[in-house]
Amino acid sequence: MKKIEKSLQVQRIQLTDLEFQEAALKKALEDVEGKTQSHQKLISESEGMLSELNEMLQSIDLQDLDLEVVEKSLEQWDTKENVTIESTTLRELTSTPIHAKHSIDYERSIEAYIREHKLILSKEPFDDLMSQTQKKQILETVKKDYGYEGATCDQYDYIFATFSGLVSGLVDVFFVGSPTDSILQKWTDKKVDETVISFSKFIFNKDKKNGKQVKKAPDNIASAIGYLERRYKVNYDARYAKDLVMGDKVLNMSAKNHHLKSLGHSPDIIGLFFSILDQFTGKASFVSEGKILRLVPKDNSFELKGDTLVAKVIAGFFNWLGHLMSDIAGSSGTRGHINKSNGAGIPIPFYNLLQLCNFGSFDVNGDKKTLAELSVKVFEEGYDFRAGLTMAIPVAINELMIRVYFAFKSYFYHKKSFKESLPIGKNLNLQRMLIVGHGVLCLTDGVDAALRSKGQALLFATRLNLVAWVRLGFLGFKEAKSLYIQKMNELDLKKFDQDLEIEWTRIQKQIEEG
Template sequence: MNHAEGTDRFVLGMSVADDGFSFTSSIETALISAGTEIQSLEETIKSVESLRPNCDKLDYALAASSGVLCGIIDIFLVGKPGESPLGDVTDKWFANRTTDFAKLCGWDGKGDDPLSSAIGFLEKKFKIPYDQRGAGDAASIIFDLNPTNHHFKSLGHNPTLLGLFFSILDQFTNQSHFVSGGELISLQNADGKFELRGNSVPAKLFCGFVNWFGHLISDMSGSSGSKGRGMGIPSPFWAWTNDIIAIKRKLNIPVSQFDNTINELALSIYKEGYDIRFQATQVIPVFINEIIVRLVYAIRRLVKYFVTTEKEERSASAMWKACEPFSNPTVKRMLTVAHGTFCMMDLGDATIRAFITGGGTFNVTEFFLRLNIVGVGRFTISLYGEAKRAIVIRKAESEAQFARREMTIVENYLSGLSLLSELYDDKDLVDFVDDFKNSDMYVQAFQKSARLAELRKVPDNNILRTKSDIDSYFGGNRQ
């Protein structure tokens, strides 16, 4: 409204909208608006900073120590199948769950060998047509099927979605599908006595699923005629090597040498005892590592909360926010360090043992028998999270930098407004904008504008006192 040269200048806030203009009608309003904007900028900066992990040296040390401890557990208590103290415990747990399931299904619990009796009961109750074991079967001649590998080669015995698909397919068609030597082999009329229950397709599908699941439970601890530990069902991780070959053969896609090599490796470690029971054993040190790190994080933050927060200011929600060990980037960084340390120890042990067992050459089977796949998978998840978080932070950093610069400008603006509010009591004077917008009588508005300019010490020859002065200033003679 008024113009001044040099340093004596009054700036009137104005924003442009689609339907016209809006003005800041007083310094008081401008102060409130600037304060609100600062709060918004602070929230933007805090949201970016919250993406960054806030680990101190002790956090890193404790996380690494947890990884070392669990690495020692993995090396000496997990080891490999047949030499695993924790594996013996896991085997007993699976055996007990098998007998519990058999009792749930009606087993009477009788027999000299309860586990063998329970398995035999479940095999009869959940009968399937693809249970050829090779002993005297045509399958043993066709593709080297025997009691030590039939759970792995038989697709219906694989605890995967494709295993479920082939199990139901075999039950509907009385077939038996196997993978051997890179080939998908199908036995027709696999069991002349088998009949899938159910009077409709949905009923048969349900019965097929129940048979698949029940038979897997019966085979978790080996077959009814197994001697010793028995051959359980294959690890879900390694069973995918069968899935790849089966899918490629069904789609007439050539099976590569790499596919065959990995499948043979999976079969060789399965025959050494690497089944779902041992896979579960490998979960134990990884789970302990996870729990220790999260507990350490929560306990440290809980102690800090009670030390730094006054008693009357404490609350359950604030306490949980301060120490919850799940969603914040700090505990995720600690988990990355812990699982990375664990994998480093596990890989080192597996590599050394592979060379020792191979007599100086690298024994691949020994390496993968000792490699904790669960730990590697968990560490991979942590690395993915770190990479994803780094990308998000990088994108948000430019926004945060802009917010910091803008915040500095707004703070300076706010300081200037505060100074003006102390020098001038212009609450009534600056409302000339409302008069200007809502009335055709400009005289009073111009008088207030001129008076305000005088208070701001604008030179008299630069004050626009009438509408004619304004029109002249902007280069027109409009009335």
């Protein structure tokens, strides 16, 4: 930008110099033209008088000539205006063209011109370079090209978004429900089991190929989980508080909820961080009742593999991922053994952060529970990662319907290009339709949960589609941000800078090409 500012200011100074010269030249030409016309008039008058004199001389007899009359006529001619031409002086032109074959030479020429003419450049060049009218026009153009416009959805967009949200809401009500009575949950559990078995077979074949002593390939969910548990052991996999050196600390944990309270079992960036931290330090991190606890496992035989720091980090990552796969479908002790129980899986991403919310009062079977305690009870009812996948189905249906509608309408009705019609990226109309659709989905889900729970906090929470509500909250935040930016008349500065860079590159290329 500094290079552009200097170049524009120098060009503006040269242009001003030329404008002064042009004005002076026009004034000189006007003066010359005025004097020429005046002289032509005198010449015409003189020619007329000479013609009259000639006629008079021809008609006068020299013998009868009255010399006094002739002298008086000559005196009158002497009083006529003399013909004079004044010269107009033009000031010397100081602006010389700046020539350069390359952008670097051009920049040097600009700097040399500034030094030679001792120019003092303004700190606000664009303010000085433009008139008020030009500033107003540019401001309107910039706002039009780079300003944030509001959504322009029509009635059909809102109708379809509402319809999509209602359809998705009905899918949630009748096919998702709660983990205890969900129809789609059975399909999700089956797909998760198949994924775990396939993953365990893949790891088994890799180990066998690398020469490890492995006997039988996993052929069911229990054996697959057991193989992965042995293959990816971690030091933070304590099931009870008695497996840890507690000291004076208190941790209410059981086999049903230890995946929730162990931070390393969270399938998100938080879980990855604490998993690697625990593997490096030999401790185990837990969150319970608003507190984060760092405890030492009694069985401290775990050793992180790797000779270098990078190797240890990579090994820690694969231990975290492999151990999550061993727990996502429950434990080997419950799957396939105890009344066909699904066991306790891993939590929904970031769900364990609710353990920090040790406030509120909810009635759970006659006992008052905080939000942290309520979230534990909900998890124990089967509200785990598999339930989260099931809850994501109506959300995905809603997203797909609205995005397909948006793409087809943009391409076939508004006649936009294929690229502009893609239902991705930042588009305020698409964002508005999504927030309406997910709002209707959440409204349907909330009404159903309220009616079926009959005031029971635990039942209400298990029937609530957390994935849909989180998605709605995220869209609501984006909508609020867009409305704020629109109200503040802010500009898309990133796009503005990109266009300036493209234009400056084009100018440099033209200069280099001559």
